[in-house]
Structure formats: C-alpha cells, structure tokens
Amino acid sequence: MKHLLTTATLEPSWATTLLDTAAELKKTLLGRQVRKLPTLRGRTVITLFYENSTRTRVSFEVAGKWMSADVVNVSVGGSSVSKGESLRDTALTLAAVGADCVIIRHPASGAAHRLATWLEGTGTAVINAGDGMHEHPTQALLDAATLRERLGDLAGKRIGIVGDLLHSRVARSNVHLLRTLGAEVVLVAPPTLVPVGVEQWGVPVSYDLDAELPALDAVMLLRVQAERMHGGYFPSAKEYSIAYGLNEARLRMLPEHAVVLHPGPMLRGMEIASAVADSPRAAITDQVSNGVHMRMAVLYHLLAGEEAVA
Amino acid sequence: MLVPRPERGGAADPAGERELLSVGDVARTIARMAHQVIEKTALDAAGSAPVALLGIHTRGAPLARRLAERIADFSGVEVELGSLDVTLYRDDLRRRPNRPLERTRLPETGIDDHLVILVDDVLFSGRTIRAALDALRDHGRPAAVQLAVLVDRGHRELPIRADYVGKNVPTSRSEEVAVLLSEVDGRDAVVLRRSEEGDPQR
Numbered sequence: 001m002k003h004l005l006t007t008a009t010l011e012p013s014w015a016t017t018l019l020d021t022a023a024e025l026k027k028t029l030l031g032r033q034v035r036k037l038p039t040l041r042g043r044t045v046i047t048l049f050y051e052n053s054t055r056t057r058v059s060f061e062v063a064g065k066w067m068s069a070d071v072v073n074v075s076v077g078g079s080s081v082s083k084g085e086s087l088r089d090t091a092l093t094l095a096a097v098g099a100d101c102v103i104i105r106h107p108a109s110g111a112a113h114r115l116a117t118w119l120e121g122t123g124t125a126v127i128n129a130g131d132g133m134h135e136h137p138t139q140a141l142l143d144a145a146t147l148r149e150r151l152g153d154l155a156g157k158r159i160g161i162v163g164d165l166l167h168s169r170v171a172r173s174n175v176h177l178l179r180t181l182g183a184e185v186v187l188v189a190p191p192t193l194v195p196v197g198v199e200q201w202g203v204p205v206s207y208d209l210d211a212e213l214p215a216l217d218a219v220m221l222l223r224v225q226a227e228r229m230h231g232g233y234f235p236s237a238k239e240y241s242i243a244y245g246l247n248e249a250r251l252r253m254l255p256e257h258a259v260v261l262h263p264g265p266m267l268r269g270m271e272i273a274s275a276v277a278d279s280p281r282a283a284i285t286d287q288v289s290n291g292v293h294m295r296m297a298v299l300y301h302l303l304a305g306e307e308a309v310a
Numbered sequence: 311m312l313v314p315r316p317e318r319g320g321a322a323d324p325a326g327e328r329e330l331l332s333v334g335d336v337a338r339t340i341a342r343m344a345h346q347v348i349e350k351t352a353l354d355a356a357g358s359a360p361v362a363l364l365g366i367h368t369r370g371a372p373l374a375r376r377l378a379e380r381i382a383d384f385s386g387v388e389v390e391l392g393s394l395d396v397t398l399y400r401d402d403l404r405r406r407p408n409r410p411l412e413r414t415r416l417p418e419t420g421i422d423d424h425l426v427i428l429v430d431d432v433l434f435s436g437r438t439i440r441a442a443l444d445a446l447r448d449h450g451r452p453a454a455v456q457l458a459v460l461v462d463r464g465h466r467e468l469p470i471r472a473d474y475v476g477k478n479v480p481t482s483r484s485e486e487v488a489v490l491l492s493e494v495d496g497r498d499a500v501v502l503r504r505s506e507e508g509d510p511q512r
Contacts (some may be wrong), residue, residue, distance in 0.1 A: 017410060020411070021410065021411050024395075024410075024411035024412070025411065027414070028395070028414050032448065032449065034448045036448070037398045037399070037448075039398040039399070067398075300408070301408055304403040304404070304408060305403060305406065305407050305408030
C-alpha cells in the first residue's frame with residue numbers, strides 16, 4: 001500500500017489488517033499516561049486542506065503526533081493557494097520540502113488521485129481525506145472499526161446507509177469497504193438524493209426507511225450537505241425529518257443489538273433526534289476516538305515499513 | 311571463530327537444519343532458568359519486590375508463560391505475567407516489511423516498582439531489547455529490569471546482555487537460530503539453519 005485514495009480497490013486482507021492494527025493500537029494506548037509512540041519519528045506529515053474540517057484534520061494531526069511524526073498543517077487561506085498557485089505546484093513544493101505523506105481534503109472529486117499521480121516517484125504517500133463527492137476512505141475505515149467493535153465480524157451483517165447519498169463521499173467509501181468485509185448494505189434516501197448510476201454500486205436502494213429498520217444490524221446516517229445543494233432536493237427540513245430522521249420511535253423498530261452511526265457534524269432534530277444521538281445505542285463518540293486509532297494505523301502502514309509492502 | 315559443536319538430536323536433516331536443543335532439552339533449560347530466577351530475585355523471600363515476567367512477541371510470550379509455571383512449581387510463588395509487542399518501538403521499521411501488531415498485556419497492577427523480567431527467545435543484535443526498554447519506559451517505572459533469553463547467539467550491536475541465558479550458541483552471521491515452540495510452531499526445538507537471505511534474523 002503506497003497511498004490510500006479509495007476503498008474500492010482495498011484488498012480484503014489489507015482492510016482487515018488496517019482494522020486489526022487500529023484495534024491493537026487502541027488497546028496499546030488505552031489507559032496509558034504517555035500516549036506517544038516513537039514509531040514515525042523523523043517522518044513529516046503534511047495536512048493540506050482545501051475545505052474546512054475540524055474533526056478530520058484534528059484526528060489526523062493527533063494520530064501523527066501520537067506516533068511522533070512532525071505534523072505540519074497547511075491552511076489554504078493562509079498559503080500560496082490563495083494567491084492562485086495550482087494544486088500541482090503546491091504538491092511538488094510539499095514533496096520538495098521532504099513531506100513523507102500529504103493528507104489532502106479537496107472539494108473536487110479525484111483531486112487526491114491527481115496528487116498521487118503528480119507525486120509518483122517522489123516517495124511521498126497521499127492519503128485522501130475527502131475529495132468532493134467521491135470518497136473518504138479513512139472515515140469508512142473508522143466506521144467499520146466502530147461497527148466491528150459493537151457487532152463483531154461484519155460478514156453477513158446488514159447495514160443501512162441513510163440520507164444524502166448524492167453528495168456523500170462517506171457513503172461511497174462505506175459501500176465499497178463494507179461489501180469487501182462481507183456485509184450486506186442497503187441504501188435508504190429520498191429519490192432526489194440518490195445519485196445517477198447508483199445501480200453500479202451493486203447494492204439495493206430503498207426509499208422507505210421504516211420498512212428496512214427491523215432487519216438492520218446498524219444504521220449509518222449521513223449528513224444532509226446543505227452547502228452542496230443548489231436546488232430544492234426536498235421540500236423542507238421538517239419533511240425530511242419525518243420521512244428519514246432517526247427518532248425514538250424508529251430506534252424502537254431496530255433490533256435490540258443494532259447500532260447507530262453518524263459521521264458528524266449532526267443536524268440534531270432533523271437527521272437524528274437528540275435522544276437517539278445521546279443513547280447508548282449510538283456509537284458516535286466511539287467513531288471519533290476510533291478515528292484517531294484508525295488514522296494511526298493508516299500512517300503506520302504507509303510510512304513505517306519498507307516500500308514494497310503491497 | 312566458529313567453535314565446533316557436538317551433534318545433538320541427530321545429524322543435519324535434508325533441509326540443512328541442525329537441532330541444538332531437543333524437546334526435552336527445551337523443557338530442562340526452562341526449568342533451570344526458573345531456578346536461576348528464583349535464586350537471583352529471591353522472590354520467595356519476604357519483602358522482595360513483586361516480579362513480573364513480560365514475554366516479547368512472538369515466542370517470548372509463550373516462553374514467559376512456561377517460565378512462570380515452572381517458577382510457581384518450584385517456589386510456590388505466582389509471578390505476574392504479561393506480554394509486550396515492541397514493533398512500534400523498533401528503529402529498523404523502514405528496513406523491513408510491516409508486521410501486524412500483537413497484543414501488549416501488562417499485569418493488572420502495572421509495572422511500577424516491579425522487578426520486570428523481559429523474556430525473549432533469541433538474543434542477537436540487542437535491538438529488540440532496546441525497543442522493549444523504550445516501550446517499558448512508556449508503560450511505567452519498574453524498580454529494575456532483567457532479561458531472560460532461551461538462546462544467546464552473539465553478534466550484539468548494542469551494549470545489552472542477558473541476566474538468564476538458556477544456552478549460548480556461537481553462530482556465524484550467515485546462520486539463523488530458530489526457536490520452535492509447540493504453541494506457535496507445533497513442536498519444541500532449537501535449530502540452526504543456514505540463512506538463505508543476506509540479512510539474518512535479528
């Protein structure tokens with residue numbers, strides 16, 4: 001594994017290795033006063049974020065620092081990017097200053113792949129931290145880690161992904177990864193928020209959340225991405241909430257063991273009722289803490305070993 | 311200089327292996343090391359520091375368990391037992407393929423003020439032990455740290471020595487010492503092999 005750009009091509013053995021490594025890292029660090037490992041000492045990790053994101057960036061930064069890497073955050077607002085520098089030149093600059101890894105968040109789908117192409121031969125690894133409406137692989141991995149903690153082996157488990165499929169990179173990455181891990185996935189969304197070509201994802205699509213709930217082992221809610229919506233995708237927030245919001249009544253329709261996930265930030269009262277978000281059935285804060293361990297695992301496998309790993 | 315070794319457990323087999331310790335030798339060696347630990351740590355004396363055996367993955371962990379069992383048999387004292395994965399502390403990570411992480415389990419009481427005995431199968435360059443010492447520092451402050459190894463094969467690259475050695479095996483760098491344990495390998499033995507690669511095990 002040289003880069004982590006997508007979950008679509010992630011081999012099942014690699015997916016499992018990453019999940020196992022994250023689980024071991026979590027146990028290794030649990031209850032320790034010193035949560036610092038020397039593993040990546042002397043390695044430079046740069047976060048290059050063209051979109052705002054507190055949780056993903058902080059999670060990567062903490063992960064890098066806990067492994068003793070030097071983490072440099074490049075904010076687009078304060079860099080030459082605001083002066084009109086192209087992504088390619090920015091990337092080559094970062095490689096030239098000796099970055100071992102660039103973690104990129106970009107509003108354009110495919111930006112991380114382009115970056116990886118430009119950095120070919122420089123030895124700099126690229127991690128996709130969300131590119132447009134395309135993919136967000138580390139989010140999918142941390143979701144899978146959280147589900148595995150609560151449900152055990154995911155093979156044969158039925159997972160519903162609910163909400164704004166059209167604008168969601170999380171959904172796409174999760175569908176690939178969960179299928180790789182052997183889970184059944186069902187997508188649930190209003191017809192207006194289902195992307196064209198969804199049939200190629202190879203999973204069923206439903207418009208009726210209530211009909212799906214009793215058979216689900218987990219519900220993954222997606223954020224309704226108002227900032228990406230330039231038209232009326234549904235009549236009102238209230239109507240969305242009535243049809244697709246996870247409220248207490250719907251929580252009771254789920255099997256006892258079922259888990260609720262949300263990648264955050266949550267729109268409480270619309271996508272998810274506060275009582276549901278704060279219930280023990282929700283694993284939302286686990287997702288955040290697992291995010292750090294998962295990103296440590298990814299950094300470890302990309303940066304620690306010799307190059308010809310996979 | 312390579313010292314000629316007496317043949318034990320038969321001649322070299324077709325795979326080019328030579329058995330240095332047989333299944334019985336492994337058991338006797340661990341028993342002897344258990345006696346040495348009891349004597350050196352005075353662990354059955356009143357007021358002595360609590361002793362914790364920490365096995366270094368992969369084969370140090372079952373070795374530590376066996377050593378603890380023998381110690382309990384001979385002294386009646388149940389020492390604390392744990393395991394340590396030092397992968398994240400190695401200084402040669404960039405030179406080798408990644409390996410999956412193993413479980414680190416510390417005794418419930420931690421290791422503060424304990425006499426910690428690190429247990430490993432082969433002592434070679436000393437780099438694994440250096441990594442283990444670094445790992446220990448992050449887990450607590452032992453009163454003292456000792457080292458027990460089943461085989462010391464020489465070729466140290468760091469000033470590290472073992473307190474308890476099952477067997478000293480002078481080797482050449484082109485040889486490989488393999489400790490086989492039934493928990494991991496299905497049988498107990500210590501064998502010497504010609505290393506096929508230029509970079510012998512560490």
